[in-house]
Amino acid sequence: MLSSPLEAVYDKRLKGISPDRVAAILHMPLAEIARVADVHRNTLTRAPGTAKVQTRLGEVMRILTEAAGLMGDDLPKAAIWFRHQPLSGFDGQTAEELVAAGHAQAVVTHLAMLRDGVYA
Numbered sequence: 001m002l003s004s005p006l007e008a009v010y011d012k013r014l015k016g017i018s019p020d021r022v023a024a025i026l027h028m029p030l031a032e033i034a035r036v037a038d039v040h041r042n043t044l045t046r047a048p049g050t051a052k053v054q055t056r057l058g059e060v061m062r063i064l065t066e067a068a069g070l071m072g073d074d075l076p077k078a079a080i081w082f083r084h085q086p087l088s089g090f091d092g093q094t095a096e097e098l099v100a101a102g103h104a105q106a107v108v109t110h111l112a113m114l115r116d117g118v119y120a
Contacts, residue, residue: 015049019048037057062104
């Protein structure tokens with residue numbers, strides 16, 4: 001069974017994560033989702049099922065799911081956090097900026113530390 005945030009973005013026809021649905025959750029145009037996912041914007045519409053697109057969107061959704069869990073399962077609040085909250089220890093960069101720079105795992109680690117009660 002998928003978690004609620006993943007259910008919100010899963011496309012049965014695509015058999016994967018829908019870039020359009022991720023864009024809707026984050027209130028971002030597809031061009032911005034492409035930048036965060038480090039793929040060409042046309043790739044999101046022409047080949048959304050490719051391994052790179054699905055992997056990068058999966059990273060975004062993993063972060064959003066973890067963040068939502070820390071915020072009482074509030075996905076809209078997690079989306080705001082992802083886009084706008086500077087993270088301590090990362091020179092004021094947001095999770096969005098870190099993911100776009102290829103540092104999604106650093107954000108996941110940061111969230112795990114917060115979940116475990118470590119001050120970050």
